[in-house]
Amino acid sequence: MSGKIITLSHGNGGRRSHELIAKLFVPALGHPELARLADAACLTINGTNMAFTTDSHVISPIFFPGGDIGKLAVTGTANDLAVMGAKPLYLSCGLIIEEGFEMDKLELIIKSMSEAAEDAGVHVVTGDTKVVEKGAADGIYINTSGIGMLSERAPRGLSSVAVGDAVIVSGSMGDHGAAVYAERESLLIKAPLHSDCDCVFPLIERAMAVCEDIRIMRDPTRGGLSSTLNEFVMDQPFGIEIHEAAVPVNDPVRAICELLGFDPFNLANEGKVVMVAPYEKAANIIEAMRSSPLGSEASIIGRVTDRYPGRVCMKTVVGGERIIDMIVEEPFPRIC
């Protein structure tokens, strides 16, 4: 492993996170299902195909426009199941709370977990609470694990991706990252920035209803669209070409990125899905997703290509071309 100590970049979903997982966790823990490095494991138990996942939420600030750590803990895990093509069913909830944390805040968080669970159609069925000394944690951390039932139309994964396939996003990029950043840094910007934190299963259900062979799906959380697209092409015989003008980005997000020099494609999303699907079915998928308010901006942003294997390239708005790389150093604080 490079480096003697853990830095924030080992946990940001970028290149160093991947290195840590590939060089330390996978060799040591080594089950083939883990080695697939998917958002959730797909397991067959007594003939039933299940998806199983876990996610720890350490976001700061814990309350942000459009959500809070409780809502995020439910939707984040539900979405990891959903993008495998699984209907999220049951969650566990592990709380690590810092001594001195206000009860009022905890009540708000749990209430919002309950609302998010109801919206997502999942049930929290088991849990655990630990309280640590003042200073040993930052307020509250929440781990949720979840299981879901895999659809027969669940994506077959990267090996099914073909040159010419369409790359689709379900909506605007960067909303969550921008909202959390502005809130955390108390930026005095009067812009309507809201996290997109929401459960994406209803969108995925609509897409799978009109397309039985979606190749792969991901929710572009940490590292944003850039990291997700790079994960798709890493070590693969194909690349992806996207068109900058086709990627939806809300004006307030674009504006804050201009001000601070960020790239909206590197910002986290918590209620979006990126998918690769056969090109001839892309229009149907877009239409199906647009029938939900969550997917009103669903768009085809590019295609799978054999021109540059392992790379993500973008036609810029003025007609030039450039690489889209995975982020290295997270310019942001804890976002999920």
Place this chain on the structure above:
Amino acid sequence: MKYMSAFRDSQAAAALSIQIHKITPHRTLRIMEVCGGHTMTIYKYGIKDLLPDSIHLVSGPGCPVCVTSNSFIDHAVALARMPGVVVASFGDLIRVPGSLSSLVTERSQGKDVRVCYSPMDAVEIARREPDKDVVFLGIGFETTAPTVAAAVKHARTADIENFKVLSAHKTMPHALKALVENREVNIDALICPGHVSAIAGTQIYDFLADRYRIPCVVCGFEPLDMLQSIYMIVKQISQGRSEVENQYSRVVNRLGNPVAQQALKDVFVPCDMEWRGLGMIPDSGLTLNEAYQVHDALKTIPVHLDAPSRENPACICGDIMLGLKTPSDCPLFGNACIPETPKGACMVSSEGNCAIYYKFFR
């Protein structure tokens, strides 16, 4: 946002591209941009794809982090290691490797290094923590120096004596002179920095056009700004003119911003300054003047440096910033030197030539 999208219009870009192709002479033209923001625009929007092959855009020493010398980083590291000292800095700078360590390494080992978005954040830290010396690392050109001057003046007025500045501020004109006088560099025209010009005015480039016969165009940061500036430069060259033209007139004028210039005069005096790549250039830096010495970290906090500063001998950041070499000429580039493990400053800064090249162009 409607305002900005007009500067990214694909049809206008295509039209400009055709015009540039029409008037470009057959010989090779080396056009240098000396602002990291411009380098970013060129690569982020793939501007080179819209130009004739004979136009070579060469990136010069315009990224404030990249031109910061190793000795400055070593000094900052030494400060961070002192008890009771907080080192406050713009983000990118903390990752720049010095001779032996970087500020981010020091921070991960428990030293007090904090990232600020504005020098005023550092003044606020100093006010809240009066028992510590808070040293702000002042880097950048005419653009950032006035904000540091304003912070120093504020600290003086509010009696916040523990706010200090370690200044490596630099000014453009003397560096540009050194650049065009360097025979190896050999450039046909300059794309002049937009924000530096907003402060200092287009007047600072007059000597380049008059004495050195270098066509100069002050340029904005949108892709159409860049294409129009290149068009204006090629037109000057094809007509045999060398003038200072202002493409960025919505922000820049001839005389600049007098309030910011006065703030600079109030707080700083010119000094000799070491530039990575260009070496020591007389009068190209800014240091705090006598009246503000109490806020000068150089004068008020003596440091002990363990060893003389040295550059990584394999790193060619210096030649890259002079436009003599490109990142792909460097044996370290893409191998030992990648954004995760930068060996030179140009790979650290988001506006550094190597980082931009690696990110967008590789």
